[in-house]
Amino acid sequence: DVYVAGFEENSNGVNVAMYWKNGRQYPLTNGASDAEAHSIFVYNGDVYVAGFESAGLNNVAKYWKNGVAVEVGSRSNSSSAFSVFVSNGDVFVGGREKKGDYEVAKYWRNGVGVELTSGQSDANIYSIYVNNNDVYTVGREFVGSKDVAKFWKNRTSTTLSNSTGESTAYSVFFNDGDVYIAGNDGDRAVYWKNG
Numbered sequence: 001d002v003y004v005a006g007f008e009e010n011s012n013g014v015n016v017a018m019y020w021k022n023g024r025q026y027p028l029t030n031g032a033s034d035a036e037a038h039s040i041f042v043y044n045g046d047v048y049v050a051g052f053e054s055a056g057l058n059n060v061a062k063y064w065k066n067g068v069a070v071e072v073g074s075r076s077n078s079s080s081a082f083s084v085f086v087s088n089g090d091v092f093v094g095g096r097e098k099k100g101d102y103e104v105a106k107y108w109r110n111g112v113g114v115e116l117t118s119g120q121s122d123a124n125i126y127s128i129y130v131n132n133n134d135v136y137t138v139g140r141e142f143v144g145s146k147d148v149a150k151f152w153k154n155r156t157s158t159t160l161s162n163s164t165g166e167s168t169a170y171s172v173f174f175n176d177g178d179v180y181i182a183g184n185d186g187d188r189a190v191y192w193k194n195g
Contacts (some may be wrong), residue, residue, distance in 0.1 A: 015034045016029050048064070092130055141150075143168075
C-alpha cells in the first residue's frame with residue numbers, strides 16, 4: 001500500500017489537508033479554513049498525518065489519527081507540524097512554534113512540547129525519527145545571516161554545514177547505528193552520514 005500526505009485547493013481557493021492511499025483521496029479537513037498535511041506514518045494499521053490548520057490569525061500544529069484531529073500546538077502562538085513518527089504507541093510530531101519574535105524548533109511527544117532552540121532566531125524541524133529512546137530531528141536554524149542545516153539527537157544539536165551558502169536538512173533515517181540526513185548545502189543536493 002502506498003500512502004501520500006499533502007493538500008489540495010478546493011473550488012473556494014482554500015487548501016484542504018488530505019492523504020491518499022493507493023490513489024484514493026481521504027480529506028482531513030472540511031475546507032472552511034486553510035490546512036496542509038506534510039507527513040504520514042502508518043503504525044499497527046492506524047494512519048497518522050501531521051500538518052497544520054489555520055485558526056484565526058495563527059496556524060495550529062496538529063496530527064490526525066485515522067482522520068480524527070489532535071492539536072499539539074498552542075492556539076495563542078502560531079505553530080506548524082512537518083513530520084510525524086510513532087514508536088511503541090507514542091506519537092512524535094516535529095515542527096515549529098512562535099515564541100516572542102521568533103519561531104523555535106520544537107517537537108511534541110504525545111502532545112507535550114520539547115523546545116530545541118532558545119528562541120533567539122528562527123528555527124524549524126522538518127523530519128523526526130525515533131530509535132529506542134533516542135529522538136533524532138533535523139531542520140534548520142538561522143545563524144548569523146543565513147539558514148544552517150541542523151541535527152538534534154534528543155536535545156543536543158550538531159551543525160551539519162560550514163559552507164558559505166544556506167543549508168537545510170529535510171529528512172532523517174536511522175539504520176544499523178548510522179544516521180542518514182538528506183538536504184541541501186548551498187546549491188547542492190547532499191546527504192550526510194553520521195554528520
